[in-house]
Amino acid sequence: MNAIRVRGLKKAYKDHQAVAGVDLDVARGEVFAVLGPNGAGKTTSVEILEGHRDRDAGEVSVLGADPAKAGREWRAKLGIVLQSATDAANLTVREAVHHYAKYYADPRDPEEVIDLVGLTEKAKSRGGTLSGGQRRRLDVALGIIGRPELMFLDEPTTGFDPEARRQFWSLIKRLAAEGTTILLTTHYLDEAEALADRVAVLAGGRVVAEGTPQTLGGRAHADATVRWLSDRGHQEIRTAEPTKTIAELSRHGELAELTVTRPSLEDVYLELIA
Amino acid sequence: MTTATLPGTLSLGLSRGATELREFFRQKENLIFTISLPALLMLLLGTVYVKEAAAAQMFAASMIGAGIISTSFVGLGMSVVADREDGTLKRLRGTPMPFTSYFIGKIVLVFVSSLFEAVLLLAVGVLRFDLELPTSAEKWLTFAWVFTLGVIACSLIGVALSSIAKSTRNAAGVLNLPYIVLQFLSGVFIMQTALPESLRTAGSLFPLKWVCQGFRSVFALNDDYAVMEAAGSWELGKVALVLGAWTIVGLVLVGRTFRWSNTSR
Ligand SMILES: Nc1ncnc2c1ncn2[C@@H]1O[C@H](COP(=O)(O)OP(=O)(O)O)[C@@H](O)[C@H]1O
Ligand SMILES: [Mg+2]
DSSP: OOSEEEEEEEEEETTEEEEEEEEEEEOTTOEEEEEOOTTSSHHHHHHHHHTSSOOSEEEEEETTBOTTTOOHHHHTTEEEEOSOOOOOTTSBHHHHHHHHHTTSSSOOOHHHHHHHTTOGGGTTSBGGGSOHHHHHHHHHHHHHTTOOSEEEEESTTTTOOHHHHHHHHHHHHHHHHTTOEEEEEESOHHHHHHHOSEEEEEETTEEEEEEOTTTGGGGGGSOEEEEEEETTEEEEEEESOHHHHHHHHGGGSOOEEEEEEOOOHHHHHHHHHO | OOOOOOOOHHHHHHHHHHHHHHHHHTOHHIIIIIITHHHHHHHHHHHHHOOSHHHHHHHHHHHHHHHHHIIIIIIIHHHHHHHHHTTHHHHHHTSSOOHHHHHHHHHHHHHHHHHHHHHHHHHHHHHHHOOOOOOSHHHHHHHHHHHHHHHHHHHHHHHHHHTTOSSHHHHHHHHHHHHHHHHHHTTSSSOGGGSOHHHHHHHHTSHHHHHHHHHHHHHSSSGGGGGGSTTSSOOHHHHHHHHHHHHHHHHHHHHHHOOSOTTOO
16 A cells, blocks of 8 residues: 555645645655745645645545545644744753653654754754754654654755755665655755655646656656757757767767756756646 | 553543643743733732732632633633644644544643642732641631632533634634633622622623632631622532533533634634
């Protein structure tokens, strides 16, 4: 059974259709990224799966239950990192993590979790005094404290500096290696490429493409561009068979500055959401 | 997959209460406005109005009543709105913590902060106005149940009303307006017998009048002072009845109106 199965999910705010018929399947143990620009409907979709928002239509099954009706035992299996939270401003990191550990039957060791997210030096600081990136790490700590089977992370690295993002990625990879199913939203392509087994691109409330980061949008089979320099200047040919093209061209000798490129994930993505 | 059972609702509620108290006492504005305001009002107004011992007893009793409404109804309502605004409630909703534990935590918070407030107020009363504390166990028992029932009833109504307010800014209005009006209708600043019949009846529909009346029965120098009440007696049975009824109304309202976030629908 899949960890997440969604069919025909719809949600409108007044007359604005934020989610317009989304289908998703996330297998157990998979890292799945929902990629999309601001306003695409990522948060709305994810919060419906978390049981935080009502839906207008569609079938949703998360760990075998309907989030709109599921109870305590179901919530105990989830780890949720919301897009924005400013709670626990007057609790220290240590107090907050220890407190949230009490909600679960078999929590992780709070001190280990603080260490895992890299907040050991900030353990005695109050939530309200943390920087943006540190605050997100506290959110992640509270998300993983209950040993979740399934984690939701909504734009977890927005506002991180490059080093913090790398550290965060290795944390996610570690959780995935332990068998946690992970659904994360992001608008960073490199993040999806680095972490995800599969990616869905969401735009205007619809899934416009789905696949592995390598094959997304037909990237692996897209026409390649062959470029080289001749006496007449820079030349380029778009072709489905670059090997054959180069073989023909190279009969006359060496080709200067020869390159073969396929569209980058970014090229594909920008075309998809345009 | 282990099938270890989740922690119990009550123990989680107490643990939430401890955390709530910790957060509460770390905020100076709570210490100043919520805990000390009634004592300060007692000091200011008492200096102007209290000319005789009996009046100090009655005024202190009413101020403790008003203080409870301020911590439970207004203070708690505001704190739930703040929990909704800063994402505390949404985070809790994503954990296996039951709603009842959240509410138990809030009751613990209100109970302890109201107790601090009452003690401070009584200290001001004793030191500045020669307030006499009751000596019989029976009076203190009355104090205990009026206090407890008042806190629970008003907390429930505060939580229910917090669902109307969208932000902490408009919550201050939604919660303070009824509180201020009720103080005038319920015999806190003006004796109920001085009010026209219609206003007196209106005041009698809400918990504040009954909480204050219960406390006046505790702090009156003797039971002859009951003649000054609107009904001419302490009506303790009715106090229990009205507060009990509001507890049930509050429970129903909270069940129907409670929202975990501003975006759930
Ligand atoms: N609570 C809400 N009320 C009204 N409109 C909303 C609400 N939440 C989101 N929207 C709108 O729905 C669309 C999708 O929003 P969202 O799901 O937050 O997208 P994303 O997370 O991809 O940026 C946006 O146009 C947004 O303005
Ligand atoms: Mg979003």
